Amino acid sequence: MEIWHIWLIAALILVVVEIFTQGFAVFCLAVGAVAASVASACSAGLEGQLIWFSAATLAAFVFVRPLLLKAYRKGRSGRESGVDALKGREAVVSERISAADNTGRVAVDGDDWKAVSVDGTEIPKGARVTIIDVDSVILKVAAK
Numbered sequence: 001m002e003i004w005h006i007w008l009i010a011a012l013i014l015v016v017v018e019i020f021t022q023g024f025a026v027f028c029l030a031v032g033a034v035a036a037s038v039a040s041a042c043s044a045g046l047e048g049q050l051i052w053f054s055a056a057t058l059a060a061f062v063f064v065r066p067l068l069l070k071a072y073r074k075g076r077s078g079r080e081s082g083v084d085a086l087k088g089r090e091a092v093v094s095e096r097i098s099a100a101d102n103t104g105r106v107a108v109d110g111d112d113w114k115a116v117s118v119d120g121t122e123i124p125k126g127a128r129v130t131i132i133d134v135d136s137v138i139l140k141v142a143a144k
Helices: 003-019 025-041 046-074 082-086
Strands: 090-098 103-108 111-117 128-135 138-143
Touching: 003 025, 003 046, 025 046, 082 128, 090 111, 090 138, 103 128, 103 138
Parallel strands: 111 138
Antiparallel strands: 090 103, 090 128, 103 111, 128 138
């Protein structure tokens, strides 16, 4: 088995590893391994192969990876999930929100969350509020 075969096998392994990761960093290493494989097939020495590997990997990180990330993000649905999906939603105050008493809870889709008023005003129980932001497990809300 020649050295260029080893570089090519390494590139294939790196592509398979990239399938199970995200971010396209491992793919850039695979591009470098392919370049080193070509250099080896063209009778370059080990030093030349390492130079080609490094240069191609760096070029892939600088030029190819941003394009791949842009294409990957473009294909996403753009919908928020988790706690980020709560922003802008409506909730009902289940316990009076008071900054002075450090109390306040709201109900959203059957879940009860700790809540604070964004402007520090007191909001009575049963009032409808809009979720403005999420800070860890505390919802920042504004009265409607």
